[in-house]
Amino acid sequence: MKKISLIILFVFAVSFNIAKNRSIKNPKSDTTINKLFFYKKSGNDSLKVSIVQLDELSKVLKKDTNTFRDITPSLVALIVVVISTLGAIYIGKKQIKVQTSNAAQQLKSQEAQAQELLKLSREQIRETSKMTLTQVRANNVSQARIAWIQDLRELLSKFNGEVALVNTYVEELISLIEKGNDEKVDIIYKDVLERLKTARIFSFQIKLFLNKQEEDHMNLENALDKYFRHSVSNPKDKPELLNSLSDEILNLSRAILKKAWEQAKNEGSTS
Numbered sequence: 001m002k003k004i005s006l007i008i009l010f011v012f013a014v015s016f017n018i019a020k021n022r023s024i025k026n027p028k029s030d031t032t033i034n035k036l037f038f039y040k041k042s043g044n045d046s047l048k049v050s051i052v053q054l055d056e057l058s059k060v061l062k063k064d065t066n067t068f069r070d071i072t073p074s075l076v077a078l079i080v081v082v083i084s085t086l087g088a089i090y091i092g093k094k095q096i097k098v099q100t101s102n103a104a105q106q107l108k109s110q111e112a113q114a115q116e117l118l119k120l121s122r123e124q125i126r127e128t129s130k131m132t133l134t135q136v137r138a139n140n141v142s143q144a145r146i147a148w149i150q151d152l153r154e155l156l157s158k159f160n161g162e163v164a165l166v167n168t169y170v171e172e173l174i175s176l177i178e179k180g181n182d183e184k185v186d187i188i189y190k191d192v193l194e195r196l197k198t199a200r201i202f203s204f205q206i207k208l209f210l211n212k213q214e215e216d217h218m219n220l221e222n223a224l225d226k227y228f229r230h231s232v233s234n235p236k237d238k239p240e241l242l243n244s245l246s247d248e249i250l251n252l253s254r255a256i257l258k259k260a261w262e263q264a265k266n267e268g269s270t271s
Contacts, residue, residue: 142267149260152209156253159202163246166195166231170239196231203228216259220252 169192176185203224210217227245230238 138267142264145260145264145267148209149257149264152206152260153257155202155206155209156257159199159206160246160250160253162195162199162202163227163242163249166192166199167239167242167246169195170231170242174239196228200228216252216256220249220256223249223252 169188173185173188173192176188206224207221210221212218223245227242227249230241230245
């Protein structure tokens with residue numbers, strides 16, 4: 001860009017000097033012309049020039065005429081136009097190059113930002129998916145535990161209901177034995193055996209819900225076995241023991257169900 005500016009200034013200076021020189025008369029030519037002319041005063045003061053002098057004058061004028069000097073301004077103007085055009089093209093190319101470079105850098109920066117946003121989006125999706133999967137698993141575990149609690153509660157309710165009837169029948173059975181009502185004793189005793197049979201079925205089903213790795217579950221299983229061991233051997237002699245064992249079974253059942261319900265709530269609220 002600096003070189004082009006210097007060239008334009010140089011051409012302008014040259015053209016200015018040439019135009020200035022053209023405006024200056026050739027001293028030598030003026031002297032020759034003056035010598036060629038002579039003045040004679042006459043009646044009308046007319047200027048007379050001889051043929052020889054006219055010829056000399058023509059030669060001088062021809063020498064003073066220069067074709068190159070006439071076309072120089074046009075050439076200079078043409079050169080200025082060409083240089084200006086080339087300079088404009090050069091500047092335009094420079095600007096296009098700079099704009100292209102800026103656009104490429106901007107595009108590269110935008111691409112880097114897009115890649116970073118994509119990376120962040122993937123990480124967010126991954127974390128969200130992980131959290132969602134964890135929550136789904138927790139909900140599934142919680143729902144499964146709630147279903148387990150409901151099934152176990154139903155079995156424990158049925159079992160404790162049968163045991164409560166057995167305990168009542170045992171107390172009545174003892175009273176009938178003391179009164180000597182053997183006929184009714186046999187009827188009630190058969191009913192007690194049927195109730196114990198049904199309760200044992202429920203106890204087996206309850207044991208399938210118990211976990212041998214948990215202490216309170218094993219305590220409940222031992223209490224169930226202990227109850228049937230004493231009730232079948234001779235129930236009429238142990239009403240207080242049976243009542244105590246049934247209360248122990250009921251308390252263990254409540255503790256197990258409460259613990260399981262707390263676990264289900266905590267699992268369902270996992271985030």
